[in-house]
Amino acid sequence: MLSQVAEGENQVHFRMHQFLARENEKPDAMLYVQEGWACRYRLLSDGRRQITALYLPGDYCDPQWALGGVASQPVVAITNVRALRLPCRIPSHAGFDGHNGFWQALSGMIERQANWLVTLGRKTALERVAHLLLELFERMRQAGLAYGQQCAMPLTQMEIADMTGLTPVHVNRTLQSMRARGLVELQSKWLRIPELQALREVAALTGQDMAA
Amino acid sequence: MLSQVAEGENQVHFRMHQFLARENEKPDAMLYVQEGWACRYRLLSDGRRQITALYLPGDYCDPQWALGGVASQPVVAITNVRALRLPCRIPSHAGFDGHNGFWQALSGMIERQANWLVTLGRKTALERVAHLLLELFERMRQAGLAYGQQCAMPLTQMEIADMTGLTPVHVNRTLQSMRARGLVELQSKWLRIPELQALREVAALTGQDMAA
C-alpha cells in the first residue's frame, strides 16, 4: 500500500496513555494505525467521560481531520501504538491512498457512530456490552487479527464503561452475567465468543448495524 | 446558489410523516432542505426508537449518502418539507455547490453526532433536554430562522424523547421543571430561551460542543 521507504520515514510510536492528538490542535497528519488501540473521547467538567471512537489496527485516525478544522476531541493510546503519518487533506476522487480506503473509513466511522447513538440512547447494559464486544471482534476479524473465535481485548472494565455509558461496577456485573450464560469468555486481555449468533441476538442489533 | 430554473425543476415536497428515504434504498440524490424538519432514526425490533439526526432548513440530507452505499436508516418528515434534489456523488475539491458548503455540512454532522454520543452516554435528563433545545435554537438561528430569543419548535414530546433517549413521561417531567426554573418557555410549537447562558450551563457542554 505504501512504500517501505515511506513507511520507515513516517512511522510513529506512542506509548500507552500518550496522546495522539489533543483538543483544539490542528492536526497536520492523519494516522494509519498499524498496531495497538487508541480512542477518542470527551471529558465533562465533573469528570464524566465518554469514549466516542475506537481506533484499531487498520483504522485511520481520524478520518474527519481530512475535512478540515481542528481536532475537537483528544485521542489517547489505550495500548502502545505504532502508526503511519499520512498527509491530511481532502482526497480527490481517486481515493486517498489509491484504494478508496479513505472514503470507506469515513463512511464506516459515521455508520458506527450512528449505531452507538442507538445503543447509548435505547439499550440495556447487557445489550450495550454485547454490542461493544461484538463490534470489537468483528473489526479485529476484518483486520485479520482474530484467531478462530478469539481476539485480543486490551480494554479495562473502566474503559468499557466509558464506551458503553455505564459505571465500571455495572460493567463488571454485566460481564459476570454474560460469562455465567456462556455468552463470552474474557480473561487476561483475550476475548472468546463461543457463539457469535447468540451474542448478536443479545446485542439487539437490527441487521443494519454491522456488515455481518 | 442554484439557478431559479434548477430550483423549480428539482424541488420536491413531502408531507408530515412521509419518508424522504427508506432503509436499504440507494439514494439517487441528496436533498437540500429549504423548509420544514425531518429526522433519521433507527427502530429496534421491540419498538424502541432512537433518532440519530435532525434535518433543519439549510441542511443536506443526508451528507453521508455522497460517500456511497445505501441509506442505512430511514428518514421521515417531521413537518411538511420542501427540498431541492442535488446530484449525489463525492464532490471534488472545489466543494459540492461551489461553496465548500458540503464539506462543512458533513463535518458538522459528524461533530454533532459525537456530541450526542456524550449526551446519550453520560448526561442526565435535564442536561439532555437542555442540549437538544439549545442545539435546535442555535441551528435555527444560524439558518436565520430565529426571532430574537425564540424559534419554531415543531417536535412533539414523543419526538424529543426519541432524540434524547428518554421516555415521553420523563421528557414531560423534565420540561415542567425547566419551565418552573425559568430556563425555557415552550408552547404551541414555539421555543423561547430567556437566558441562553443559563441554559448552556445546564446542558453541561464543554465549550467544544457547539460553535457558540
Next chain:
DNA sequence: ATGCTGGATTCACCTATGTTTCCTCGCAGC
C-alpha cells in the same frame, strides 16, 4: 519471599428514570 499497586469483584443501599394508569385540554369534524 514480600509488599505494592492497579484492576477486578462483591455487597448493601440509593435514586433517576421507566411503567402504568388516568385525567385534561385544544381542536377538527359534524
Next chain:
DNA sequence: GCTGCGAGGAAACATAGGTGAATCCAGCAT
C-alpha cells in the same frame, strides 16, 4: 355546541443502574 382524538400532564409505583465502601487478586518491583 357536541364529540372524538391525539398530545400534554400528573400521580403511584417498579426497577435498572449508580454509589460508596470493602475485599480480593495478579503482576511487578524490591
